[in-house]
Amino acid sequence: MKSAKPSREPPKRTRIDPDEGAFLEQYRAEAYARPSVTVDLVILTVLDHDLKVLLVQRSEHPFKNRWALPGGFVRVSDDRNDQGEDLDAAALRELEEETGLSQAACGKFFLEQVRAFGKPGRDPRMRVISVAYYALVRPGLVPLIRPGGDVSHTRWFSVGELGDKHGLAFDHEEILKATLDRARADLDRTSIAFELVAETFTIQELRAVHEAIRGETLDPGNFRKKFLRMIEDGLIELARGKRATASKPAHVYRFARGDAASV
Amino acid sequence: MKSAKPSREPPKRTRIDPDEGAFLEQYRAEAYARPSVTVDLVILTVLDHDLKVLLVQRSEHPFKNRWALPGGFVRVSDDRNDQGEDLDAAALRELEEETGLSQAACGKFFLEQVRAFGKPGRDPRMRVISVAYYALVRPGLVPLIRPGGDVSHTRWFSVGELGDKHGLAFDHEEILKATLDRARADLDRTSIAFELVAETFTIQELRAVHEAIRGETLDPGNFRKKFLRMIEDGLIELARGKRATASKPAHVYRFARGDAASV
DNA sequence: GCAAAAGTGTTTAATTTACACCCATGC
DNA sequence: GCATGGGTGTAAATTAAACACTTTTGC
Numbered sequence: 001m002k003s004a005k006p007s008r009e010p011p012k013r014t015r016i017d018p019d020e021g022a023f024l025e026q027y028r029a030e031a032y033a034r035p036s037v038t039v040d041l042v043i044l045t046v047l048d049h050d051l052k053v054l055l056v057q058r059s060e061h062p063f064k065n066r067w068a069l070p071g072g073f074v075r076v077s078d079d080r081n082d083q084g085e086d087l088d089a090a091a092l093r094e095l096e097e098e099t100g101l102s103q104a105a106c107g108k109f110f111l112e113q114v115r116a117f118g119k120p121g122r123d124p125r126m127r128v129i130s131v132a133y134y135a136l137v138r139p140g141l142v143p144l145i146r147p148g149g150d151v152s153h154t155r156w157f158s159v160g161e162l163g164d165k166h167g168l169a170f171d172h173e174e175i176l177k178a179t180l181d182r183a184r185a186d187l188d189r190t191s192i193a194f195e196l197v198a199e200t201f202t203i204q205e206l207r208a209v210h211e212a213i214r215g216e217t218l219d220p221g222n223f224r225k226k227f228l229r230m231i232e233d234g235l236i237e238l239a240r241g242k243r244a245t246a247s248k249p250a251h252v253y254r255f256a257r258g259d260a261a262s263v
Numbered sequence: 264m265k266s267a268k269p270s271r272e273p274p275k276r277t278r279i280d281p282d283e284g285a286f287l288e289q290y291r292a293e294a295y296a297r298p299s300v301t302v303d304l305v306i307l308t309v310l311d312h313d314l315k316v317l318l319v320q321r322s323e324h325p326f327k328n329r330w331a332l333p334g335g336f337v338r339v340s341d342d343r344n345d346q347g348e349d350l351d352a353a354a355l356r357e358l359e360e361e362t363g364l365s366q367a368a369c370g371k372f373f374l375e376q377v378r379a380f381g382k383p384g385r386d387p388r389m390r391v392i393s394v395a396y397y398a399l400v401r402p403g404l405v406p407l408i409r410p411g412g413d414v415s416h417t418r419w420f421s422v423g424e425l426g427d428k429h430g431l432a433f434d435h436e437e438i439l440k441a442t443l444d445r446a447r448a449d450l451d452r453t454s455i456a457f458e459l460v461a462e463t464f465t466i467q468e469l470r471a472v473h474e475a476i477r478g479e480t481l482d483p484g485n486f487r488k489k490f491l492r493m494i495e496d497g498l499i500e501l502a503r504g505k506r507a508t509a510s511k512p513a514h515v516y517r518f519a520r521g522d523a524a525s526v
Numbered sequence: 527g528c529a530a531a532a533g534t535g536t537t538t539a540a541t542t543t544a545c546a547c548c549c550a551t552g553c
Numbered sequence: 554g555c556a557t558g559g560g561t562g563t564a565a566a567t568t569a570a571a572c573a574c575t576t577t578t579g580c
Contacts, residue, residue: 033347034297035339037381037392074381076298076390083383083390084296116379116394118300118337120346127339127346129300129394131379185452204531222570224533229568247531248578467559485543487560492541510558511550 035118035127039091040071040172041098042114042134042179045142046196050158051212053176054098054137055168057153062124063169067157069176070098071130087113091133098154099137100146110136110195114179122171130170134179136195160215187213191235194255200239202250203227298381298390302354303334303435304361305377305397305442308405309459313421314475316439317361317400318431320416325387326432330420332439333361334393350376354396361417362400363409373399373458377442385434393433397442399458423478450476454498457518463502465513466490 043054055067072094076084085093091111096102103109111133118129137145147154157166159180168176186192187210196209207223230236237256242249306317318330335357339347348356354374359365366372374396381392400408410417420429422443431439449455450473459472470486493499500519505512 032299032336033339033341035300035337035347036295037298037300073295074298074392076296076383076392078296078389080387084298086383087379087381087392113378115376116350118350118394120339120349124343126341129337129339129350129392131381131392189448203533219571220532221534221572225568244579245531246579247529248533248576250532465559482544483559484545484561488541508551508558510552510556511560513559 033127035129036123037074037076038071038128038130039074039087039094040069040117040130040132040175041091041094042069042132042176043095043099043137044134044159044183044196045137045139045156046209046212047139047142047156049208049212050160051215052156053159053162055155055157056098056147057155058169059153066169067155067166068169069132069172070094070154072097074131087131088133091131091135095133095135097148100148101137101141101144106141106144110192114175114182117171117175119171130175132175132179134183136192138196138198140198183213191255200241200252200254202243202245202252204245204250205243206253296390298392299386300337300339301334301391301393302337302350302357303332303380303393303395303438304354304357305332305395305439306358306362306400307397307422307446307459308400308402308419309472309475310402310405310419312471312475313423314478315419316422316425318418318420319361319410320418321432322416329432330418330429331432332395332435333357333417335360337394350394351396354394354398358396358398360411363411364400364404364407369404369407373455377438377445380434380438382434393438395438395442397446399455401459401461403461446476454518463504463515463517465506465508465515467508467513468506469516 041054045052045054054070056070058064058066058068072090074085074087074090088111091113092103092109095109095111101109114132114134116129116131120127122128122130142156159176162168162176167173183192193206193209193213196212197205203224204220206227207218207220210223211217227236231238231253234256236253239252239254241252243252304317308315308317317333319333321327321329321331335353337348337350337353351374354376355366355372358372358374364372377395377397379392379394383390385391385393405419422439425431425439430436446455456469456472456476459475460468466487467483469490470481470483473486474480490499494501494516497519499516502515502517504515506515
């Protein structure tokens with residue numbers, strides 16, 4: 001639309017009035033066929049050193065009984081005063097519906113768009129373009145999750161043991177892969193790791209998150225050095241208390257909201 | 264959609280037949296309102312040390328006379344045997360239409376999705392969700408460009424001098440910013456810099472591309488060292504010939520298609 | 527006491543950053 | 554010859570990688 005040159009504008013059945021108001025009134029919104037648009041959610045957490053993704057089992061065709069990413073339609077309208085919900089809002093709504101958690105109660109969720117997936121045929125029913133989002137849920141919240149619909153059809157899967165056994169519905173395999181790539185790239189460019197630990201955490205707990213996402217073990221000594229550098233940069237600060245472990249109790253730290261960054 | 268649990272499925276007016284074929288037949292594709300979906304293109308090149316973006320001036324409302332990213336509708340259909348074109352294909356089609364260049368003649372274009380933009384109200388006519396792509400055009404191809412429609416309404420803008428003066432149409436300002444962030448991040452993670460130089464290039468030419476995208480000058484000596492490391496890694500190889508300059512002729516190199524990477 | 531994990535240190539290599547400098551060429 | 558930019562070298566600071574070692578706790 002937007003930049004469409006005359007030759008590519010939707011066929012118009014009436015002359016365009018130069019006045020914009022009138023133009024909008026008589027614009028043929030129905031001139032082009034439209035796809036359905038959905039959001040699909042890659043909800044991730046880390047449980048006992050393992051990166052997990054939340055899947056739901058489909059109860060209807062197509063892909064009946066297969067596991068799929070949770071998702072749903074974006075609510076839209078052509079009403080000029082209310083065109084419906086934002087993509088981000090749709091993703092948040094789905095996340096809350098799907099987990100029973102509310103952002104109001106749990107604090108801001110990490111929820112970011114990955115990209116759009118729209119291959120023809122990805123949904124046999126109709127043309128569907130899906131905007132994928134990825135969400136990070138702190139392990140502490142996991143037990144509080146009350147799946148929106150049928151409890152028995154919602155489950156956490158280790159991303160490691162997935163991929164081989166279960167063929168996911170639609171192109172969700174591809175969406176999941178793209179999202180994991182994105183998460184791994186974000187890991188050492190952003191602060192997403194802190195979204196997967198509790199309010200306070202030990203060095204090893206943060207390391208476990210890095211290891212789970214990258215899928216490999218990291219040298220504890222070297223990781224500590226990176227950690228100490230983050231403290232120097234004011235990104236992390238020591239918190240009160242200690243965490244009991246299998247051996248010597250560990251210091252706990254807190255993520256210092258990016259504000260205290262500079263000198 | 265896909266994972267929609269019964270409560271969130273579109274209202275069905277008839278009972279579902281357990282057989283999938285029959286299910287598809289009577290599926291109510293029109294149950295949810297649908298948005299229009301477009302692709303918007305951020306077409307970039309580097310001309311005389313400057314990062315440029317190709318914009319078109321709108322000839323119609325809304326945003327009449329404002330500059331905008333080129334773009335157009337994605338062609339879709341619910342026909343089960345042909346649901347229309349892929350998002351990537353739509354972006355490529357628009358790119359070819361908009362520039363008059365054909366991938367068949369010019370070799371593969373760099374064209375990658377950025378993400379979807381779908382804020383309500385971004386297009387006052389109707390609810391539009393736009394999938395942004397960014398394309399990189401080698402400077403050598405720029406003179407060959409024959410804008411699709413009205414020549415006088417297509418122009419390269421320096422991204423530097425933009426942003427202040429011209430208010431772009433729709434949310435294209437935001438799309439452009441997000442794309443530039445993406446390009447800068449890709450610069451030292453991928454090989455996009457090679458998409459903006461000729462087949463063979465000098466060290467300084469490649470440096471000029473890096474400088475244009477990052478918006479800052481780089482130390483020639485240090486850049487050379489990074490460059491030599493790329494040669495060691497087999498990413499780049501010396502080509503025959505020299506490039507005449509204002510002083511001493513420079514060696515020219517070639518991008519060695521990532522295959523010769525390892526030992 | 528002993529295992530287990532916390533925490534510390536060392537060494538080597540690679541990379542980044544900031545410079546100074548030499549040299550070949552066109553004019 | 555001399556300015557221009559190609560090309561080279563050096564030194565300090567930071568970071569990454571591999572790995573040995575000490576300390577503190579629970580049991």
